[in-house]
Amino acid sequence: MEIDKPCTKSNKKGNEEAPCILACPIRQDARDYVQLIARGRFQEAFRVVRERNPLPSACGRICTHPCETKCRRNSTDAPIAIAWLKRFLGDNFSHETGKITSEKYPEKIAIIGAGPAGLAAANDLALLGYSCTIFESNPTPGGMLRMGVPTYRLPRTAIDNDVEYIKKLGVEIRYNTTFGVDITFDSLKKDGFSVLFIGVGLSESRSLNIEGVQLEGVLKGVSFLNEVNTTGSAKIGKNVLVIGGGAVAMDCARTALRLRTDKVSVACLESRKEMPTTDFEIEEAVHEGVALYNSIGPKRILGKNGRVSGLETLKVKYVFDEQKRFNPAFYEGSESVIEADTIILAIGQASNLSFLKGQEGIQITRGGTIIVNPNTFSASVHGIYAGGDVVLGRGTMTESMAQGKKAAIAIHNALRNAALKDEKWAEKTGSARCG
Ligand SMILES: Cc1cc2nc3c(=O)[nH]c(=O)nc-3n(C[C@H](O)[C@H](O)[C@H](O)COP(=O)(O)OP(=O)(O)OC[C@H]3O[C@@H](n4cnc5c(N)ncnc54)[C@H](O)[C@@H]3O)c2cc1C
Numbered sequence: 001m002e003i004d005k006p007c008t009k010s011n012k013k014g015n016e017e018a019p020c021i022l023a024c025p026i027r028q029d030a031r032d033y034v035q036l037i038a039r040g041r042f043q044e045a046f047r048v049v050r051e052r053n054p055l056p057s058a059c060g061r062i063c064t065h066p067c068e069t070k071c072r073r074n075s076t077d078a079p080i081a082i083a084w085l086k087r088f089l090g091d092n093f094s095h096e097t098g099k100i101t102s103e104k105y106p107e108k109i110a111i112i113g114a115g116p117a118g119l120a121a122a123n124d125l126a127l128l129g130y131s132c133t134i135f136e137s138n139p140t141p142g143g144m145l146r147m148g149v150p151t152y153r154l155p156r157t158a159i160d161n162d163v164e165y166i167k168k169l170g171v172e173i174r175y176n177t178t179f180g181v182d183i184t185f186d187s188l189k190k191d192g193f194s195v196l197f198i199g200v201g202l203s204e205s206r207s208l209n210i211e212g213v214q215l216e217g218v219l220k221g222v223s224f225l226n227e228v229n230t231t232g233s234a235k236i237g238k239n240v241l242v243i244g245g246g247a248v249a250m251d252c253a254r255t256a257l258r259l260r261t262d263k264v265s266v267a268c269l270e271s272r273k274e275m276p277t278t279d280f281e282i283e284e285a286v287h288e289g290v291a292l293y294n295s296i297g298p299k300r301i302l303g304k305n306g307r308v309s310g311l312e313t314l315k316v317k318y319v320f321d322e323q324k325r326f327n328p329a330f331y332e333g334s335e336s337v338i339e340a341d342t343i344i345l346a347i348g349q350a351s352n353l354s355f356l357k358g359q360e361g362i363q364i365t366r367g368g369t370i371i372v373n374p375n376t377f378s379a380s381v382h383g384i385y386a387g388g389d390v391v392l393g394r395g396t397m398t399e400s401m402a403q404g405k406k407a408a409i410a411i412h413n414a415l416r417n418a419a420l421k422d423e424k425w426a427e428k429t430g431s432a433r434c435g
């Protein structure tokens with residue numbers, strides 16, 4: 001059968017590309033490394049992954065792998081395990097000494113934030129020959145990969161290996177340095193930086209505007225995860241309720257389960273099939289013992305002696321209105337109570353753009369994301385670029401890396417008056433056969 005032939009590129013026509021590549025935000029060509037793995041050439045396979053992917057080890061662990069959803073083998077049996085194969089390479093073959101780069105160009109580039117977007121931009125700019133310095137408020141790199149993603153899903157050695165490689169390319173990372181506090185637009189200019197890439201992500205957890213949120217025992221999702229990720233523990237009770245239906249809520253619930261709790265539940269507005277996360281993540285949470293309450297909304301948080309005792313809820317009529325806008329409505333008189341001694345709010349993240357004070361030229365949306373040119377990622381002020389979650393609103397690590405990579409090319413083109421193109425991002429159809 002044709003589909004069982006090994007993947008090759010030989011029968012690809014001009015404007016065609018394999019669907020898995022088109023589905024991948026960074027256009028990783030999985031066929032290359034999958035074939036090398038099949039031949040036992042593992043180190044070479046890792047090198048091929050690394051050429052396109054600035055964070056290969058982390059990606060192998062937590063990329064949401066849209067490539068597999070589009071894999072042609074879905075129509076035969078199951079997709080090629082593209083992400084698991086990348087994980088195998090990252091876990092075992094990532095100890096490379098690094099590529100030697102030479103600074104070819106005089107311009108110094110400042111990057112704010114050592115998350116996937118900033119690291120990807122720095123990686124690609126260093127490879128192009130620029131001197132890059134990343135300024136990061138935290139004492140460690142990785143952004144949400146380190147602050148938010150639990151260690152059972154992403155061992156920190158994976159982030160460390162990836163970042164070590166980027167540092168060996170010549171990228172400097174200055175930790176404990178907050179843009180807007182320790183450094184400013186003016187100070188960077190004075191220090192000779194001619195271009196700025198902003199990759200600050202979404203550092204603030206959203207809260208609920210309901211009675212009881214100030215009670216002891218109400219925690220914010222990413223703060224809770226960050227505390228567990230950095231100290232190994234957090235002050236929670238035995239009966240934990242997470243509010244939210246996305247990936248962060250699943251991480252909070254599964255992390256709480258690992259802290260010797262008796263019961264962990266998740267309550268969300270969405271029905272099971274509307275939940276904004278992958279089936280896989282929901283199934284894992286349920287499999288581990290998380291109780292799911294779908295289609296209910298929070299009315300107020302109940303308390304006893306200043307501490308949380310439960311959540312009063314209402315049944316949801318609909319989450320999205322006829323225009324498909326998020327606009328939940330509830331059934332009157334449908335109140336019920338879920339008992340809990342800890343409530344974790346995992347209902348989304350927001351940006352902190354306080355460093356933009358005095359830079360009114362940079363346009364932002366009502367939702368607090370930075371507006372950029374979708375092709376060049378330049379913001380509305382000359383020499384300033386942005387990418388990652390602070391532009392996407394809510395993205396994935398691979399989407400954030402893609403924006404950092406695209407911005408790197410655009411910065412190079414602007415500085416050199418060049419027309420460098422990455423052919424992988426050219427418009428293609430997903431009709432190429434794999435075999
Ligand atoms: C709990 C959780 C689980 C997730 N799980 C997955 C997953 O499984 N798969 C997936 O693909 N994606 C996942 N994501 C999403 C992914 O982590 C983000 O899309 C990605 O990290 C965004 O990258 P970024 O570089 O834009 O921002 P971030 O990763 O947020 O990094 C921004 C960096 O900027 C720094 N910073 C902020 N402000 C300043 C300042 N003023 N000065 C200096 N530094 C600053 C921050 O400290 C941070 O290090 C998850 C997110 C969370 C919260």
Ligand code: SF4
Nearest residue numbers: 024028063065067083
């Ligand atoms: S980076 Fe993610 S989407 Fe791209 S090929 Fe790898 S697993 Fe698939």
